[in-house]
Amino acid sequence: MYSTQIYAIHGETAMDNAIEVRNLVKRYITYERKGFLTKVKRIVEALKGIDFDVKRGEIFGLLGPNGAGKTTTVKIISTLLLPDGGYAKVLGYDVVEEASEVRKVIGVSLSVERGFFWKLTGRENLKYFGMLYGLDGERLKKRVEYLLDKLGLKKLGVADKLYEEYSLGMKARLSLARALLLDPEVLILDEPTLGLDPPSARALREFLVKLAHEFNKTVLVTTHNMFEAEMICDRVAIIDEGRILSIGSPRELKLKVADNMALEILILPSVATNLDKLVEVLREKTDVTCSMISDVNGYRLKLIVPPNRVEELTSISVRLLHKLGCSVRRVEVKEPTLEDVFIKITGKKGF
């Protein structure tokens, strides 16, 4: 999946890392009004020393709730904000010392500050930024047309509509198109699917996976959507309150918390089955948590089981259910989700 190609790169970043972040610190100073005339200085510690690496050709997700520090991190890596401590490098270039080199190799799309011209159309905006980035003539025209097409703006029929008339989803697409104008090695995207309808979000996710896995681009993406992180990211860093709590592939992270699995058994009871008794007997015989809810297809039994007892408890339960007059329709073992990981490591209830 990852590139084995070795590029000649500048600086000291390990050869297979596209982004390297070490002990990154950021504080915001704000002034809060207290009473009518007084303002009180307050320091917000947005990043409290974070470390992570993004490998070449991978999709790396920063996953965390509102205010976790995701946008702050990507802004620093994109050279749009100065850190107060630590460093970040992109393809070996330091984001502070060598900011202009960094800007040549990245494409950035931020969720909020997009800075397009409201009175220009989508196509005109892309042409303008393309020229600003040094593209011209046929090259510029081809690239703009390709991106308008790829990001679905032509299909939506809005390439020649004024930016001010764009919906949230259209703005998100145009922003990604602009980030891709120079066909950058490293793509940095803050909440790229925010505002997109489900089919568009899905198409965009597929597009990102293709960029990384077929064209070997590196993608750093922020999201608060666990489902999205699980679907597209090769690795994920869970960030909360300015700290990274855990890093790994979604599978690795889930295994970390896999003390328990959910065993779900879909049953169709006979008329003679005593349903209350059934749960009671199951609990007694398996000695694990057991609950039952009715489902359009029948009844769903849920047993919380330790991973090493899945097989044993499946066969005990199925035998018992047959004995109690139930027909077993389906047995499923459900893995923990990234949401379970988040709840476990932060002690919070999810986002």
Ligand SMILES: Nc1ncnc2c1ncn2[C@@H]1O[C@H](COP(=O)(O)OP(=O)(O)OP(=O)(O)O)[C@@H](O)[C@H]1O
């Ligand atoms: N310009 C600013 N001035 C003061 N505080 C800020 C500023 N920008 C961000 N913060 C604070 O820094 C912390 C991190 O914010 P950040 O925008 O990085 O979070 P986030 O993870 O992107 O959240 P969200 O999911 O809501 O976009 C928050 O406490 C936020 O209130």
Ligand SMILES: [Mg+2]
């Ligand atoms: Mg943000």
